[in-house]
Amino acid sequence: MAAGSIESRYGWGVALASMAMVTVGFGAMYLIVVGMLPISQEFGWPRGVPSLANGLVWMGAGVGGVIMGWWADRRGAAETSLVAGLALAAGCVMAGTMQGEGALYFSHAVLLGVFGNGALMAPLFANTTRWFDRNRGFALALTGSGQSVAGMVWPPLCRWLMDEYGWREVMIYYGAFSLATIVPLALVLRRQPPASPVEARPEGGPPLAAMTLLTGLGFGLSHVLLCGAIITCCVAMAMPIVHLMAHAVDLGFAPARGAEMLALLLACGFVSRLGFGVMADRIGGIRTILVGSVAQGLTLALFIWVDGLVGLYLAAALFGLAFGGLVTTYSFAAREVFPESQAGWRIGIILLSGTFGMAAGGYVGGFVFDMAGHYAVAFLTGVAFNLVNFAIMLFLLLRLRPSRPATA
The missing domain is CATH 1.20.1250.20 (MFS general substrate transporter like domains)
Structure with missing residues (x-):
C-alpha cells in the first residue's frame, strides 16, 4: 500500500x-x-x-x-x-x-x-x-x-x-x-x-474531515438534506425496478421478457456499483452522486418514450448502469462531512431514508398509473423527483465544499 x-x-x-x-x-x-x-x-x-x-x-x-x-x-x-x-x-x-x-x-x-x-x-x-x-x-x-x-x-x-x-x-x-x-x-x-490521520483531532478542535462542513451548514441541516436527497433519489429509482415487468406486459410483451429486462437492469447495477466506487475515490462522493443523478434522470426518461423490445432492453441496461452505485455513494458522502465517531448512526438514518424512498417510489408509481392509465406519467413523475434530488445535491456541493479525496 x-x-x-x-x-x-x-x-x-x-x-x-x-x-x-x-x-x-x-x-x-x-x-x-x-x-x-x-x-x-x-x-x-x-x-x-x-x-x-x-x-x-x-x-x-x-x-x-x-x-x-x-x-x-x-x-x-x-x-x-x-x-x-x-x-x-x-x-x-x-x-x-x-x-x-x-x-x-x-x-x-x-x-x-x-x-x-x-x-x-x-x-x-x-x-x-x-x-x-x-x-x-x-x-x-x-x-x-x-x-x-x-x-x-x-x-x-x-x-x-x-x-x-x-x-x-x-x-x-x-x-x-x-x-x-x-x-x-x-x-x-x-x-x-x-487510526485514520484524516480523522485526527487538533487540540480542542473538531475532526479535520468535518472542518469544511462546520464552516458551511450545521450537522443537523446537512444530515436532513442528505436524507432528503436519498429519498427523492430512491423514489425515482424504484419506479422502473418495481414496475418494469408490468410496463413490458402492458406494451404487449410476454412476462418472461419483462423478467429478463429486470435481470439485465440488476446485473448492470452490479457493474455500476463498482464503477461508482472508483469514481467517488477520484472526484468525491457528492460530485459522484451529482453525476449519477443526471444519468439516472436521463435514463429514466427513456422509459417514457421507448416502447419497442430492443429499446426496452437497452433502456433497462442503461438505467442499471446509471443507478447501481448511488445508494452506497451516499454512505461515502456522509463520511466526507461527518466525523468517524458518528458514521454508524448517521449512515443508518440515511439508509433508513432510502428505504422510505424505495417504498414510496413503488407506491407512487402504481398510484399514478391507476390515475393516468399508463406508465408514461408515472415515469415522468420519477424524473421530477430526480430533478429535486439534483437540486439538493448541487446545493450541498456549493455550500459544504467537501475536501478532495486523498488521491487528488
Missing part, C-alpha cells in the same frame, strides 16, 4: 467478508418474495399478507440500521454482525414453522429486519469506511455489491429449492446456513480499524 495510507490487505479482507455477509442477509429478505405464492396458497391468504411481510422486513432493516449503527459506533461491527447471524437464523426458523400472520410479521419485521439486516448494512458500511482512505469508495461499493449478488443468486436458486423441497424446509435450512456463515465471518471484524 502507498506510504502514509491506512489501507492494508486485512482491510480488503474485511470488505470481502462484509460483502459476503450482506449477500447472505439479503438472501433472507428474498425468501418471502420467492415463497409468496405457495405461502398464500397454503394458508388461503391474499397476497397482501406476504407482501406486507416483505414491506416490514425492509422497514425493519431501515429502523434497525439506526439502532445497530449506534451500537456499532460504540462496540464495533463484530458484535452487531454476531447479533445479525443469530437473528437471521431465528427469524428464518420462526418463519418456516409459523402457523399464523402474527409469527410471519414478527419474524420479518423484528428478527430478519431490525436485528437481522438492520445489524448488517449500516454497521458494515460504516466499518468499511474506517479501513480505507485512498480506495474508500471502491471498498464501499464492494461491500454493497452483496445486495446485487443476492438479487442475482438467491431468487432463482430458492425458487428451484422450494419447488423441490417446499418453502418451509428452505426457510429453516437457510436460517442454519445464515448462522453457519455469518458468525465465522463476523470474527474477521474483531480487529480494530487503524
